[in-house]
Amino acid sequence: MTTIIPEDALATDPQHLLYHYPSIHPVKYTKLTSDYHYWRAVDAAERAAKACGRLLIPTACLHWQRKTRLEDRRVQIAKTAFYCLEAAELTGLEYDKYLRVAREDEGVCLDTCEQAMM
Numbered sequence: 001m002t003t004i005i006p007e008d009a010l011a012t013d014p015q016h017l018l019y020h021y022p023s024i025h026p027v028k029y030t031k032l033t034s035d036y037h038y039w040r041a042v043d044a045a046e047r048a049a050k051a052c053g054r055l056l057i058p059t060a061c062l063h064w065q066r067k068t069r070l071e072d073r074r075v076q077i078a079k080t081a082f083y084c085l086e087a088a089e090l091t092g093l094e095y096d097k098y099l100r101v102a103r104e105d106e107g108v109c110l111d112t113c114e115q116a117m118m
Helices: 014-020 024-049 064-069 094-102 106-115
Strands: 055-058 074-077 082-083
Touching: 014 024, 024 055, 024 074, 024 082, 055 094, 094 106
Parallel strands: none
Antiparallel strands: 055 082, 074 082
16 A cells, blocks of 8 residues: 555654653654644545545646646645645656655665565
8 A cells, every 4th residue: 555654653642641751842842743743634635535545736736837726736735735635636657756755665675675685
């Protein structure tokens, strides 16, 4: 299953950290919590897009002119925008960019594994 959410983003909820580590720095806890809730919102948006048979495409994957034409399909999460599009509506380059973003976390591991095998 292709997803744009990093594997470890939703692994642990940071709320239990306050109980186990009461002296955690407030800025660090705030950052962990905001990142966790951001990726939870992206996960919910991605599941909603998949329920409609679409993909949740990050803004960086689309051309700026297409972004202006597809404003009605924009999903704004925090300061980041995503677009709900069908795979058939994407150009080849946009789909490649989407796959690159979706495999970004795996790509580091795959690149090092491929280099080790050579």
